[in-house]
Amino acid sequence: MSGIIGKKVGMTSIFGADGKNIPCTVIEAGPCVVTQVKTLEKDGYSAIQLAYDEKKEKNTSKQLLGHFKKANTSPKRKLVEFKHFEEEKALGEVISVDLFAEGDYVEVVGTSKGKGFQxxxxxxxxxxxxxxxxxxxxxxxxPGSLGASSWPSRVFKGxxxxxxxGGNRVKIQNLQVLKVFTEQNLLVISGSVPGAKGSYVILEK
Structure with a gap:
């Protein structure tokens, strides 16, 4: 499944062709670098690893510095594996927002806002x-009464x-890509996306 790593910018709204006001989310998607290509023979499964968002060298471990050096790229903050990528990608190749087109439907994975003890x-x-x-x-x-009386004399699990x-991994399916801004690496997607502003999200086709 093809995909890309992005960052939630915020929400806005645009007017559709029928004149309706559509709430949508702006996502900065990529550019991402292929930092590892996993194969069935070597790793037991096929996948590609993408890296996104710049990171200082002084805050990166030597092991990861060597890992990024193999791909001939600078250190990155976020690493995600994608299985069954539609196209074959080479180590060090850059994947940008033009992976998506207007009208495509995507799945977005993010971490929902944590709300503490409620x-x-x-x-x-x-x-x-x-x-x-x-x-x-x-x-x-x-909450009111929770348990039964003599049987089972306890509160059921769950x-x-x-x-x-909050603070859970959430996947939202069937969100439509409304606009693609290639130069700014921005996607405008219909509906809401889990997570706070500036949080990482994973987009899958």
Whole structure:
């Protein structure tokens, strides 16, 4: 599956051909460098490794410096493998945003915004215990009863409760490429993309 590494710039909206206002996300996609070509004979599977975003040499380990030197490129921050790439790529080859065309549908993988420890109302959409009558003055956002009585005398695993929310790997499918700006390495994609501004995303065709 062909793809590229990018960085979320932010959201905006554009008007479509039918005059509707379409919310969309701007992504800086590439340029990415092929830093490793994995083969079935040598590695047990075929894939290519792409690298993106410049990094200072002083902040890079010697092992990675040697790895990037083989590809004749400067150190990069983000490395991602893509299996079943549509076209054969050589070591050191640059992949840019022109991999995509307007009208293509893509899948975007990113890490959702972390929201810390949250209660059941925000995390799972619970409605709370109820109104403020009958002494319920402090139970508006409480989870209520969780477990059964004599059997099983415990709370089942997987019960929706308060806990850490966000910060998960999320894939959004079937987002359409609305515009491609080759010179600026920018893609305008319909809909929202997981992650905060400036976070890394993976785009797959």
């Amino acid at each position: 209660g059941v109302v925000k995390r799972h959409g619970f409605s709370g215990v109820g109104g403020q009558t009958h002494g319920q003055h402090n139970r508006l956002r409480a 019960m929706r409760m308060a806990g850490r929310m």
